[in-house]
Structures are given as structure tokens and as C-alpha cells.
Amino acid sequence: MLLCSCKTENSEVPEDRYSVFQKGFASSMGNKIVESPDGFYLFNGNFLTFLDKNFENPVTVCDKPECRHLEEAEEHVVECNAFYGNPRDIKYYNGKLYIAADAMDGANQAIYQVDLDGNGRNKIYTAENQGEFCFLIYKGDIIAYEQQYNETQVSAEIIRFPINDPKQAETLFSGKETDINNSGISYLINDEDNLYFNFVDRKKWTDIRFYTTDLTSNETERICKDADRFLLIGSDRLIGSENIERNNEDRTWENKYFQFSKDGKLEEELTDKDYEALSRGAIIDGIDDQYIYLSDICYGADAPPAEERYHYIYTYDGKEAGRIYQTGTDSWSFYPGNDDYAIIQDYDGTEQVYYKVDKSLIESGQTLEPIEFFRFDPTEFSYFYSY
Numbered sequence: 001m002l003l004c005s006c007k008t009e010n011s012e013v014p015e016d017r018y019s020v021f022q023k024g025f026a027s028s029m030g031n032k033i034v035e036s037p038d039g040f041y042l043f044n045g046n047f048l049t050f051l052d053k054n055f056e057n058p059v060t061v062c063d064k065p066e067c068r069h070l071e072e073a074e075e076h077v078v079e080c081n082a083f084y085g086n087p088r089d090i091k092y093y094n095g096k097l098y099i100a101a102d103a104m105d106g107a108n109q110a111i112y113q114v115d116l117d118g119n120g121r122n123k124i125y126t127a128e129n130q131g132e133f134c135f136l137i138y139k140g141d142i143i144a145y146e147q148q149y150n151e152t153q154v155s156a157e158i159i160r161f162p163i164n165d166p167k168q169a170e171t172l173f174s175g176k177e178t179d180i181n182n183s184g185i186s187y188l189i190n191d192e193d194n195l196y197f198n199f200v201d202r203k204k205w206t207d208i209r210f211y212t213t214d215l216t217s218n219e220t221e222r223i224c225k226d227a228d229r230f231l232l233i234g235s236d237r238l239i240g241s242e243n244i245e246r247n248n249e250d251r252t253w254e255n256k257y258f259q260f261s262k263d264g265k266l267e268e269e270l271t272d273k274d275y276e277a278l279s280r281g282a283i284i285d286g287i288d289d290q291y292i293y294l295s296d297i298c299y300g301a302d303a304p305p306a307e308e309r310y311h312y313i314y315t316y317d318g319k320e321a322g323r324i325y326q327t328g329t330d331s332w333s334f335y336p337g338n339d340d341y342a343i344i345q346d347y348d349g350t351e352q353v354y355y356k357v358d359k360s361l362i363e364s365g366q367t368l369e370p371i372e373f374f375r376f377d378p379t380e381f382s383y384f385y386s387y
């Protein structure tokens with residue numbers, strides 16, 4: 001297999017579009033899919049896989065002569081160029097891929113830099129331990145979240161360093177300086193010159209706090225204090241939610257939703273007058289530069305019947321622009337994706353399944369059908385290999 005890593009000369013899409021943080025493919029603890037000028041990369045369990053611009057023709061990203069990739073015997077599988085131990089985050093930057101995975105010489109986390117054809121793997125950073133880890137790239141700098149441990153504290157730290165010089169790392173945020181001593185971060189998002197992240201007490205899992213860092217000055221402030229569950233980053237607004245009530249027995253809850261300015265000031269509470277699907281108990285779970293996505297809930301006493309569950313597509317001014325059928329289980333994740341496709345990742349009981357939704361059909365008014373494009377068995381996923 002050969003992958004062309006050369007840039008198309010008359011490309012209508014500037015390289016910069018791919019090198020910025022791809023919010024539409026972000027999930028908690030890193031991106032599972034990343035877009036390059038030629039197509040998409042994702043992990044088939046442990047194996048880096050390339051798909052074309054329509055999420056078709058998957059190929060394992062390894063040029064090694066006679067390598068049988070997934071078919072290799074277990075003791076040789078780590079020698080495949082496409083193999084990564086417990087891969088958890090993938091980014092594209094200036095013609096290369098950056099992948100967070102187990103460091104092969106120990107249990108710690110590492111960031112690898114690799115060519116688009118899978119060659120030239122180079123470990124550019126090794127974290128101090130094996131706790132939670134994810135990263136993004138902003139104007140030539142890595143911004144990484146890692147957990148640090150000492151006898152009394154588990155602390156969430158965000159550091160920043162030039163891609164080629166981790167020794168210059170400076171701390172942007174330290175959980176040690178807060179009142180929480182068992183802290184974590186589950187998302188780290190960059191939008192233009194701002195970093196947004198949450199900060200969680202891992203003992204309680206409630207009262208999630210949100211912060212933003214101005215990446216031109218490295219100044220951090222807490223924002224959106226009305227929100228304690230999630231925060232979505234749109235082109236001209238933030239949307240957050242607050243949990244009002246929770247019943248673990250029948251798995252129901254009540255949330256409030258708020259719209260904030262990009263710098264985190266409260267603008268209004270959102271109700272079913274803004275997005276009608278909120279009256280069905282739908283949750284707001286995605287935003288891109290054009291649309292806001294709501295989804296019917298799929299479990300608990302308040303869930304509508306399975307055949308009446310949709311993802312809803314709203315314009316920023318609250319008009320319903322379309323609907324997407326849900327994929328039928330209660331374990332999907334919805335990603336707004338890029339301009340062409342939204343992505344749904346689901347687990348069907350035995351396999352992880354990826355679906356694409358063609359956004360060019362939104363204007364047709366038909367209810368959109370997610371199209372399966374990739375699946376793998378996660379039980380073949382190996383958590384740790386050492387050389």
C-alpha cells in the first residue's frame with residue numbers, strides 16, 4: 001500500500017485547515033478520528049488505518065515488506081509499522097501525524113510523530129507516569145494534559161512545549177493549586193487562540209468546572225460557572241448544561257442548558273422555545289460552525305420508544321434543519337465531524353461500529369440514515385505491549 005503524502009498543488013483547502021484542532025472529531029480524552037488533506041486516520045483496535053475522503057477503502061498504514069499486520073503472530077504484531085499500544089489520541093499537524101499511545105519501553109504514555117505513510121516513527125515526548133493523557137497542537141506547540149501523582153494527591157496538569165523541545169515545558173494549569181486533590185480533565189479543546197478544558201473531582205464526578213486559557217498570554221480563568229456537566233464550543237457561542245436532579249434508580253435526570261459568549265459570560269438559559277426537541281427530553285450533544293445537534297435520550301425511564309429516537313439538527317437560530325435516525329443501541333457517541341460528514345460511533349454488543357451521515361442531504365428534508373463504514377472487535381484490542 002502506498003499513501004501519497006504530497007500536497008495537491010491546486011488544493012482548494014489550505015493545509016492550515018487540517019493543522020488546527022479538529023473540534024468535530026474530538027471526544028473525551030482525545031480524537032479517535034483525524035482528517036488529513038488526503039483522507040482520514042483512525043485506529044482499528046491497535047492498528048493505524050487510513051480511509052479516503054468518503055470514509056471508504058480502509059488500508060492498514062504499514063509499508064513494511066511482507067508484513068501481515070493484524071494477521072501476524074502475537075509476538076510479532078508489535079513490529080508492524082501500524083501497531084500502537086493502547087492508542088488514545090491522534091492529531092494531524094503540517095504533514096505529519098501525532099499519536100498518543102503507550103511508550104513501548106515502559107508503561108508510561110508517549111506522543112509519537114509519524115509520517116502519513118506510517119514510516120519514520122519518532123517518540124517526541126514521554127509522560128512521567130501512566131495516568132490519563134491527551135494533547136493538542138497549537139502553532140507548533142504541544143499542549144498536553146497529564147495526571148501527576150504523589151502520596152496525597154492526584155493532580156491534573158496542563159503543560160505546553162515546542163514540538164521539538166519538551167525540555168522547555170511550562171505549566172499552564174495545575175490542579176495542585178486548587179482545592180481538589182484527586183483531579184482529572186476529560187476534554188481539552190482549542191478554538192483559535194483559546195484553550196478550553198474541564199476540571200473534575202474524580203472522587204465525586206459532579207461539579208465539573210470549566211476554564212479557558214488565552215494561548216497568546218497563557219493566562220487561565222474559570223468560566224461558565226452556571227454549567228457543571230458539559231461545555232460545547234461553537235463559532236460564536238458556548239453551550240453548557242447544569243444538572244438539577246438525578247435519579248440513579250430509574251436512570252432519569254433533569255438538566256438546565258445555558259448559552260454563553262465565547263469568553264464565558266452567561267447570555268441566556270435555553271429552553272424548548274429555542275430548541276423544540278428539549279421538550280422531548282433530548283440532550284444537546286454537539287455543535288459545529290453551522291448547526292447545533294440534539295439527541296433523544298436512549299436509556300432510562302424518560303427515553304422515548306426505540307423507533308422514535310432521533311438526532312436533531314438545528315440551525316443556530318433554532319430552526320430544525322433535519323433529523324438523523326439513531327443506530328438502535330444505548331451506547332452511541334455523536335461527532336459533528338467536518339463540513340461533509342457527521343460521525344456516529346456505536347457498540348453493537350460485540351463490535352465497535354462507525355457510521356457516517358452525509359451532511360449534503362440535510363437540506364433535502366428527509367430523515368437521514370447513518371451509513372456504516374467501519375467496524376472492529378474491541379476484545380482484540382491490547383492494552384499494553386512491551387518490547
Ligand SMILES: [Zn+2]
Pocket residue numbers: 062063064067068069070079080081082
Ligand atoms: Zn504491518
